[in-house]
Amino acid sequence: MKFSLDAIETLDAIDQHGSFAAAAASLHKAQSAVSYAVKQLEGVLGVALFDRSGHRATLTPAGLVILEEGRYLLTRARRIERLGEQFATGWEPRLQVVIDGVLPVRPIMEALKDLADDETPTRIRVTMEFLGGVQRRFERDTADFMLTLSYTPAPHLQAHVLPDRELVLVAASDHALAETTHNAASLQRHLELSVHDSSDLTEARDTHTTGGARVFYLSDFHTMRQALRMGLGFGWMPVPLITEDLASGALVELVMDGGSRRTITPVLVQRIDQPLGLAGQRLFDGIRARWH
Amino acid sequence: MKFSLDAIETLDAIDQHGSFAAAAASLHKAQSAVSYAVKQLEGVLGVALFDRSGHRATLTPAGLVILEEGRYLLTRARRIERLGEQFATGWEPRLQVVIDGVLPVRPIMEALKDLADDETPTRIRVTMEFLGGVQRRFERDTADFMLTLSYTPAPHLQAHVLPDRELVLVAASDHALAETTHNAASLQRHLELSVHDSSDLTEARDTHTTGGARVFYLSDFHTMRQALRMGLGFGWMPVPLITEDLASGALVELVMDGGSRRTITPVLVQRIDQPLGLAGQRLFDGIRARWH
DNA sequence: CTATATCCATCTAATAATGTGATGGATTGC
């Protein structure tokens, strides 16, 4: 590069303080150093930046445009300096978390917003997966932590249990299953709805369906709720998402001899060997604090 | 600024060429200079940019983020270098042209687009004025050139005449004026429409109205055409803008003993003492070439 | 009009920043 950021800083200071001499003072330099810097910059750019014909030097039109571009350059350069500081004081450059799409997003989003409000230097990536897919993604991407329902314990993992969530087996009130009592086998004759398991198809099927023969996977619980209300099939839904539908009678809780309620336990899992940075710590704590 | 663009360039070269040594070669420097630059940069930023534990140094996550920010910085810095070159080779930093809003915009816009396509460094400002306002603005802003209908010659101005445009006196076909023959005096009893003269109100009235007592000024010819078609009044319109209306009979040419046609002569006016830069020259030529 | 202050360019010398070339320990590939 033919010029330096210091030269641009000098240019900026001259414009800010009105004269070479005043700029020199503000930069704690001699006036000759400022003259030198300007001359140097004019030399490499091949353009006169100041008009010295009058008593005090004034910016040429070209000088003004270059100053404006230069000021932008300086703000970006200062950002790099700040990044350095922040990385040095414990902010990690990147943070990846994997979250089960089954879980409510509000606490997570709120915690993320808190982080964003503080202008963290950390580049955050949140990945949504479902069920078995969460841990697989966590391991494959070596993410920083995951928020999942089921995970396979390992010596390098450390889990923090969050309050339970209850699932309930429901169907539309006009669905064929709504009337009678069932067992796991009798359910199998009907279409079961479930959220999409992002596991590879070759791997073990997920454990949150009843193991029915015909399972229809949907992308999220919102879609699944629509499908349930349309009478497409039956399935397990988180209680908070359908209390309204149960109250209005649009959906009904099925009567099953194995019980129509299940409890899932969300866990925050992090690596023991790789401690979280400041952003990770704050996000982790933020999610935990908001988890009712 | 605590670091230099050269340091960022070195960082970039290392990533690009894969090793300190290769980067040094690409920069035509000794390898020790690269080591020095990296160490220096790490020092001022307070962050390790490379992990030297292995055989070859690899970027740390922080290093990667800083490299990405740095690359952006470099592209902006190169832009400044290019600006310098371009200003030095005749491109002016700024160009202001003043154009009479009466004139067709297509040739002007096309010529501007041509300039923009070539990524000129020049910041272009096009100001629209009307009639007497054009020259006033040209002088007040010391614009580079103007495209006007009427101008007061002066020793420091140089004009290039463009092909004529024809104006015609029209009104709606159901307007009271449409039937009979008129003279200038008889017109005065009706409302005259005209495009807005941006002259100060205290100055001489413009010469492109018939001098009627009641003149209604509109912002542009498009609006004026609407008003004419609605039968609001009569006025002078450029022929190309209303050929359609004349053909359909929506508007009719008035019969006036002084003649219902006028010719206006657009002129491109520049300053003799202040020659146009490359952008101005090209815009000037571009408009002239497209002026049918 | 003159005295005075301020502006900026320029010179020389000092200082700091950056670069070279040589050396050496560590790692990789064969």
Next chain:
DNA sequence: GCAATCCATCACATTATTAGATGGATATAG
């Protein structure tokens, strides 16, 4: 185990930047 390559480090050379002094030009106050 040998050769090649990596990068850090050292002593030293070269540039780049800075300070300090000087002088001509312009503005400002009286």
